[in-house]
Amino acid sequence: MTGVVDPTDARSRVGQLSDERRAVLMRRLAAQRSGRQAGPAAPRPRPPGAADLTVECSPTQRRVWLAAGLSPDSPGLHVTTAIRLSGPLDVAALQRAVSTVVARHDGLRTVADDSTPVVRQRVRADATVEVRRVDLAGGGQTAVVEALRRERFDLRRGPLLRVALLRRGDDDHVLVLVGHHFVMDGGSMGIVVRELAAVYTAVARRSPVPLPAHAVQYPDVSAWQWDLLRDGRLDRSLDYWRAVLAGVGEPLDLPLPRPGTPPERTVGVHPFRIDGAAARPGGPGGLAPGLLAVFTVLLARYTGRWDQTVGMFVAGRTRAETAGVVGNFTNLVAVRTDLTDRPAFAEAAVRVRVAFAGALAHQDAPFETVVATAGPPRVVGRPPLVQVAVNLHNHAYQHAAWHGLGAEVLPVSADHDDLDLTLVAVPQHTGTVDAAFEYPADRFAPEAVAALGRHLTTLGAALYADQGRRVSAAPMLPADELETLRAWGRGPGA
Template sequence: LARAYLNRALLSAERFVPDPFGATGARLYRTGDLARYRADGVIEYVGRVDHQVKIRGFRIELGEIETLLLAQPGVREALVLAADHQLIAYLVAEQQDAEALKAILREQLPDYMVPAHLIFLDRMPLNPNGKLDRQALPKPDASQSQHAWVAPVTELEQQIAALWADILGVERVGLADHFFERGGHSLLAMQVVSRLRHALGREVPLKLLFEQPRLERFAAALQALEASVGEPVPALLPASREQPLPLSYAQERQWFLWQLDPHSAAYHIPSALRLKGALDRSALQRSFDALVARHESLRTCIQVLPEGARQVIQAQAPVSIALGEVSEIDLHAQVAAEIARPFDLQAGPLLRVTLLRLAEDEHVLVLVQHHIVSDGWSMQVMVDELVQLYAAFSQGEMPQLPGMPIQYADYALWQRDWMEAGEKARQLAYWRDLLGGEQPVLELPFDHQRPAQQSHRGARLDVPLPAALATDLKALAQAHGVTLFMLLLASFQTLLHRYSGQQDIRVGVPIANRNRVETERLIGFFVNTQVLKAEIDGQTTVAQLLAQVKQRALEAQAHQDLPFEQLVEALQPERSLSLNPLFQVMFNHQAEGRPGDTPPALAHLRIEGLAWERRTAHFDLDLDVQENRDGLWASLGYATDLFNASTIERMARHWQNLLQAMVDDQAQTLGQLNLLDRDEQQHILQLWNRTDSGFPATRLVHELVADRAAET
């Protein structure tokens, strides 16, 4: 062998490496061949190191893909390369049908091994030495990155394609399109299912969309379903208003909590909007009056009658808009004070509107609702419709909002009838089987002893997630056939497992619970809470946990209608005012796609959201992640009665490190995922592992004691 490459020092250093078995100065040549010792001592050739790449955390043998391509009729040459975190296949073939080849690859390879681009060449480029000239290979362009559009054919395919396009906000959808690759997520998937249920008049399982996310296969699977799948759900129709209507199950729990502490602001739903420009106060007043007339829940209060607490819908009256002057310095304190003012659920109203004037052309509109008549989705609906109403009234026009066939009180009555008709028993059986009879409490390492009663005092910490990490996480989720919600939930459950040492990890997850078309534009308390359980030990791999979380999430969606309050009542966990029943930690993932995410622009008024410091906590700990096209934003909320800020800051760093470790190698077990950054590792190794005692190592303990006695 040669000693080095002539005049190529860097390449020589890379290929001619020190020989650990030879004399000093001896060298070995790194050939790039990959081999392994078998149990019988034989060395087995595996392949080339340069043919093994790592993309999105997966180790991929490029030769395996090339072999499969070369096995296809008409493919004479095939080369697969990795570039920019994706696979590119170069082919010399008689037929240049990329979609057909990709379909074959998908049947025999996991998604992460299917090349993103198939580029057909007349011949492979060679250099003067007759070797492949990789620099001459063409790079994929934007046109090659798109699927060939295939038009839907059947009536069902066309119906699904139109529905997907509307929900995803894209111009068109073809047969080869993948729902989640086109921007879909769990919340939008639920909208697809609810609208198909409404259009087809039968149940559509959510898991079907996850199992067959490409339009052609989804339509075929849906067509194959029996029309009688699942019991028919009764129609959601208007109820008589001749007498007060019962509360929904969720409202009953809110009523109970309010009676415990009528002065608490823990269950207020606030929003603050900065209005810049000339404000038409008359149009604003008319907009609120129209909004309250449109939504009965905004003029609902609670009354106790002999048969129990009931919803009472009050007559329409002008909305009271409180006016005030405020400086920029005092603005956030004033907004916080408005949000903290308690409601009287019996007297009402349960919507409070305050307009704070900063300058002639700048105001802040503070909206506060009580949770018993609203939720986060409802607030977005209200802001969206308020803007539409104002846009019309300020231009002297009549607003054009869609009709309201039902109201929240109708839903509350329908929910009770449906649950009591047998649906409650069906769904409860699933949750009983999953959660069992014993309900463990998550024991995190607190800084302070748990108080006898929750004070709901809390704080939040913003947790930055770099854009590159967010991109890798989305790619990892796609490669495993899970949503980003499922991936992030799995990461959080892993963190809780590592912190607590417990193997049964239960996390509360809020769901919009608007799985019927009729409820999408209603204002009311729809949100429900599910208890998602993960069974984890240190030997569970990332891939295994993702598969488990996906299965549990889809099962939970199929049993999402059982109100959390009914689950608590049925399981009868040990009740305590010091903690939440069934789970103590919450995970919330919000993605684009809710009404009001992008309110209409106004000609003479710019609307901006106003952030403020949240000082309440419903749980020991909660992780909130928001997703949009620009990236991910996360925050950790915590009970200040239990945690110090420094502990939460460290926990946030550990979660960030864990996410990066999951991306780097999904073959790792959860116990191997690194939580510590370099500074923490050095701190533990150097400061916490000091062995210098200051005593001579040659003296025994009894001799040291005698020496010390002699000195004194």
């Protein structure tokens, strides 16, 4: 194809570059990603108005609408946070903060309008979100949070944000917020929490609210995204994806046993911790490509497929104007890395970083459009193109300041139930990473996924301890598993 570099040739050339030239390449890709080079125009704000507004859904909203129709009770379509607030809480100030934040964001007043053949988004001029109050005198906090997380939303009526205050004691509460992916993503939840804390603090201090008005709202972004597709401004990105994903293989099959008994939940979660050098890989891009490199090698070792395509969830806020906007910007990008020559890990990590940087530079193309463009092999009942992914969270709202209150973000499952396996990673201020594998509980046995977690941490430590070792040779069995295998090999009489 004219003007498009063959991806196999590109990967070969990258492997031959010196460290200095690779650094130059990474800087240029980063520049393109941040918009310093020519790129799509910024979203145009719509004229303000007090009436309800009905406009076209974004590509992501269309996907969420279809998913909700297939699985209306899926908590995987919800984003949840729970924050323990310690100290004398002003409930009236909290309700005022919620009302103020809802009024600030079109996304929090949006519902689905399916009165036409193609669903649209309707922004209500006014919407009320009441803070539910629940007394936990009898305990049951975990069950209450889980019920709030799983409670179905009515996409047509709304509101699509749920706020509850759980009372543990006089000066001990848990604030639970649940939003639907039709109107928000994890980054938006961070915006909502930070603004709630800021408005609550202003109300409690009887001072002005220190939040500027938004020049751009989510309907503006939706129009911008469709302009990119319809005006051909994403053609270059689609050419990139078509080239990079040419010849991608069949859906990845993880050789993990199925559960022996029917699971109680639809989504399994196995938490574990990553520490040491694997949690602080350094180098260009930091944790994201470093963690992705280890995960890619693990998948290759498990499956024997050394040309791996792994998904990475990205924030999708590629323009400064969208930094404070509530909506669903999240996109899934495919990071394809060829390790068929079993290189040293230092080289493998460079290849992953280059592939990841290229994916970020072209992340404005919606994943569904990329799939249609690339035309990967499809199998009924399996997700197309990407079956496993990494979701790296940046919980910036963990440190939001609430006037007179201590705040602690509590762990809540995210339930990524649309892929075979998702590695969720949350960096901690201690330098460790709280991680979890989320997977379809009816597909993989929990003990097999637990072993996968142990192998990831062991492999990561080994790879970063000796980056000159070939990726096929680094140990991934923990010492106790290795000793068990040796004992089996010696037999009962040894």
